[in-house]
Amino acid sequence: GAVVSQHPSRVICKSGTSVKIECRSLDFQATTMFWYRQFPKQSLMLMATSNEGSKATYEQGVEKDKFLINHASLTLSTLTVTSAHPEDSSFYICSARGSGGHTEAFFGQGTRLTVV
Amino acid sequence: SQQGEEDPQALSIQEGENATMNCSYKTSINNLQWYRQNSGRGLVHLILIRSNEREKHSGRLRVTLDTSKKSSSLLITASRAADTASYFCAFSGAGSYQLTFGKGTKLSVIP
Numbered sequence: 557g558a559v560v561s562q563h564p565s566r567v568i569c570k571s572g573t574s575v576k577i578e579c580r581s582l583d584f585q586a587t588t589m590f591w592y593r594q595f596p597k598q599s600l601m602l603m604a605t606s607n608e609g610s611k612a613t614y615e616q617g618v619e620k621d622k623f624l625i626n627h628a629s630l631t632l633s634t635l636t637v638t639s640a641h642p643e644d645s646s647f648y649i650c651s652a653r654g655s656g657g658h659t660e661a662f663f664g665q666g667t668r669l670t671v672v
Numbered sequence: 673s674q675q676g677e678e679d680p681q682a683l684s685i686q687e688g689e690n691a692t693m694n695c696s697y698k699t700s701i702n703n704l705q706w707y708r709q710n711s712g713r714g715l716v717h718l719i720l721i722r723s724n725e726r727e728k729h730s731g732r733l734r735v736t737l738d739t740s741k742k743s744s745s746l747l748i749t750a751s752r753a754a755d756t757a758s759y760f761c762a763f764s765g766a767g768s769y770q771l772t773f774g775k776g777t778k779l780s781v782i783p
Contacts, residue, residue, distance in 0.1 A: 562714070588769060599760060600715075600773045649714055653769060660705065661771060665714040 558584045569640055569671055577635045577667045579650030584670025585630035585654035590661065591623075594647040606633055618628050640671040676761055676774035682684075684780040691748040693777040694759030704747045704763040705771070706738055716759070718746075753783045 559582040566604070569575050579589060590609050604620075606612035606627035614620045622644075624636040637644055644660040647668050650663040673760045676697045685691050697702070703722045707715040721728045721737045721744065734747040748755055761774040 590770065592773075594736070598777075599775045602770060605770060647712070651709055651715075651771070653723055661769070662717065663707075663715040666712070668712065 557661045558582075558652075558654075560586075560650065560664045562650055562667055563580060563587040564667060565665055566668045567602045567670070569669070570605045571641055571671055572639055574636055574638045575640055575669060576668075577637075577648055577650075578651065579633045579635070579664050581652045581654075581662070584652075585660045586633070587630065587655045587656050588653050589627055590651045590653075591625060591633075592649045593609045593653070594666075596647075600649060603635075637669065640669070642671045645669055673749070676763060676772060678759075678774040678777050679779055681697060681775070682778045682780070684782065685751055687751060687753055687781055689751055691751050691755070691763075691779055691781070693746045693779070694743060695774045696743045697761075697763050697772075697774075698742060699763075700766050701739070701763045702766055704735075704744050704761060706733075706735060706744075707762060707773075709758045709760065711758075711777075718759075718768045725746045727763070732748050742765050748779075751779075753781050755779060755780045 561580045563578045577582045591603045603618045604612045604614045606625050612625035627633040649666040651663045653661040678695050705720045706718040719730045721735050732749045737744045758776045758778045760776045762771040
């Protein structure tokens with residue numbers, strides 16, 4: 557399958573700082589990227605959907621000013637957690653899909669964010 | 673997005689036995705997919721079944737889909753210790769590419 561690279565895999569930051577997570581599609585053009593959040597022992601919850609060149613669509617309850625998503629190219633989307641708080645500590649996973657119907661989404665390896 | 677339901681939440685079996693996990697959903701779907709996640713890692717796509725398909729096989733995996741009951745099952749035959757992981761179903765609704773995930777089944781295969 558196609559490869560989606562997510563970086564960093566782990567990050568520890570201080571409260572109040574911002575953290576940027578990158579999601580890259582390495583061998584295909586990702587017209588759509590999805591960002592998920594996963595709490596320990598729970599399922600993935602969709603945070604937002606981004607299409608290349610347009611603003612992200614956020615799910616209900618997700619603060620767009622706190623979780624800034626940029627999808628400036630067909631191979632890169634970034635999620636920036638601004639003014640991080642300990643409750644933002646979680647596992648963040650991106651996925652990317654190309655164009656065309658029934659195209660499966662490929663997932664990055666995830667980023668473990670710990671805010672201290 | 674409405675989360676799917678999976679059962680059991682946790683399943684522990686001996687190596688060589690079969691493992692069956694079930695997923696139910698509430699909306700009309702385009703397709704349903706199963707993913708595997710090792711602890712603290714990303715997701716690995718296992719298999720996709722379209723809404724007009726009833727059964728699909730891939731190696732030791734067998735997936736069924738019953739759209740009348742809005743349910744799917746994943747069968748892993750002849751399980752191995754390396755199959756230990758969490759398994760999630762995920763589905764996309766008609767006209768959407770967004771995936772909604774089930775709550776997952778944590779499978780432990782004891783050597």
